[in-house]
Amino acid sequence: FFFSVTAPTEIYTRGIVGSVRCVQETGLEMHGMSITLLALQESTKDLTLQCLDAPVDCKHWKITEPNSNIVGHLKQPIPTAIYKDRIKLSEKAEAFKKTFHNMFKVLQTKELLYNQLDAEVGDGDLGMGVAKTSGMVLKVLDFLPFEEDLVSSMQEIGEMMAQGFGGTTGPLYAFFLLAGSKKLNKKLEENNIKNWFDAFDEGIKAIQRIGKAEIGDRTMIDTLNYAILAFKNEITKGNANAKNIALTVGKEAIRGAEETSKLKAKRGRSSYLQGKEIGKKDPGSELVAEWINLIANEMPVSYTHL
Numbered sequence: 001f002f003f004s005v006t007a008p009t010e011i012y013t014r015g016i017v018g019s020v021r022c023v024q025e026t027g028l029e030m031h032g033m034s035i036t037l038l039a040l041q042e043s044t045k046d047l048t049l050q051c052l053d054a055p056v057d058c059k060h061w062k063i064t065e066p067n068s069n070i071v072g073h074l075k076q077p078i079p080t081a082i083y084k085d086r087i088k089l090s091e092k093a094e095a096f097k098k099t100f101h102n103m104f105k106v107l108q109t110k111e112l113l114y115n116q117l118d119a120e121v122g123d124g125d126l127g128m129g130v131a132k133t134s135g136m137v138l139k140v141l142d143f144l145p146f147e148e149d150l151v152s153s154m155q156e157i158g159e160m161m162a163q164g165f166g167g168t169t170g171p172l173y174a175f176f177l178l179a180g181s182k183k184l185n186k187k188l189e190e191n192n193i194k195n196w197f198d199a200f201d202e203g204i205k206a207i208q209r210i211g212k213a214e215i216g217d218r219t220m221i222d223t224l225n226y227a228i229l230a231f232k233n234e235i236t237k238g239n240a241n242a243k244n245i246a247l248t249v250g251k252e253a254i255r256g257a258e259e260t261s262k263l264k265a266k267r268g269r270s271s272y273l274q275g276k277e278i279g280k281k282d283p284g285s286e287l288v289a290e291w292i293n294l295i296a297n298e299m300p301v302s303y304t305h306l
Contacts (some may be wrong), residue, residue, distance in 0.1 A: 086142045093147035093188050095300050100157075101141055103294040108134040110290075117283040122269040125166050126283045133164030150188045154181040168268075169284065172207050172220075179206030193240050197231055204228055211267070218263035218270060218277070223285040226256025227292055246296035253289040260285040 040048055089097060107130050115127030137160050144153040158177030162170045180203030185191050204224045213219040230252035234245045260282045265271040270282065 084143070087145050087147075089147050096188060097141055097144075097146050099295060099298045099300075101138065102298040103291070104134040104137050104141075106294055106298075107131070107290070108138070114283055114287060117281055117286060120280050120283075121265075121273060121277045122283060123167075126169065126287065129165035129169060130287065133161050133170070136160045136164050147188050149186055150191065151181045151184055151186050154184070168211065172211055175206040175210050176203035179203055193235060193242065193245065196242075197235055200231060201228055213267050216263060217267045218260055218265040218282055218285075219267050220282075220284040220288045222260040222263065223253055223256035223282075223288050226259070227253040227288075243296070243299050243301060246292070246299055250289070250293035250296040253292045257282065257285040257289040 038048075109131075111127035111131035113127060114130050115124050118124045118126035137157055140156070140160070144156060146153045154177050158174040158181070161177065162174035164170060165173060180199035183198040183202045184195055204221070207213070207224070208221055211219065211221070213221045215222055215225050227249050230249045231245065234248055239245055239248075261280060262278065263282075264275055265273065265277050265282075268284075270277040
């Protein structure tokens with residue numbers, strides 16, 4: 001909230017002149033809100049409000065009512081998407097959607113498992129995020145235009161991941177999908193194996209840029225590195241069978257998760273254990289390995305080419 005004041009006591013008489021609504025990523029189950037007050041000085045008020053009102057490429061920075069007195073009310077938050085009608089898809093697109101549906105249905109049952117894994121080396125809430133996010137995505141899958149607008153569909157799932165997971169996990173998954181989807185063509189049928197490889201690769205790079213993790217830090221990046229190298233190797237060999245590639249990448253992801261467990265943590269909550277985490281499973285690595293293998297296993301045998 002922005003107040004036009006020249007002295008602290010005037011906050012009661014001059015009123016609110018504008019507000020900004022935003023979404024903050026915090027730890028899971030840490031419900032609440034934060035209010036920041038900005039006192040506007042007369043000499044810089046107009047310029048400050050002009051800057052705050054300027055359009056930005058960030059959907060969570062919402063100007064509720066710029067440069068006007070809004071004492072007494074705020075507009076209702078705008079949802080990230082409006083789901084009205086179920087979208088009918090072709091047989092191939094329906095198979096694509098069903099792969100995601102089956103994957104999230106399985107993950108929805110893994111809350112206890114991932115909470116237990118996370119409790120060993122972290123704060124024990126990863127499973128809650130897995131179950132919550134899976135439920136959120138399952139509710140909207142039938143309304144996403146996978147066939148005609150694959151990019152926005154993947155980005156919408158990314159937004160739900162940002163909201164459903166606690167801590168840094170959600171935003172990292174979100175950046176993976178948001179960045180990776182930019183390497184895809186809008187229509188599902190216009191994407192081939194190379195497009196999916198580029199999307200996977202770009203998503204991993206986005207996680208590294210945001211999370212600052214390097215190979216060897218004992219994070220999901222270590223497991224994803226095994227996966228992307230396997231993916232690249234299959235493409236180099238000329239393999240264009242999506243199902244076979246996914247299964248091969250999944251096996252390497254499992255091996256990557258196993259190797260990650262042997263490392264000393266340099267990032268995340270596991271690093272607080274100062275070596276005691278060595279030999280224990282890394283929850284983030286285990287989860288990304290499961291994501292990949294569920295996609296591979298749930299992908300229909302007939303789905304030979306993307």
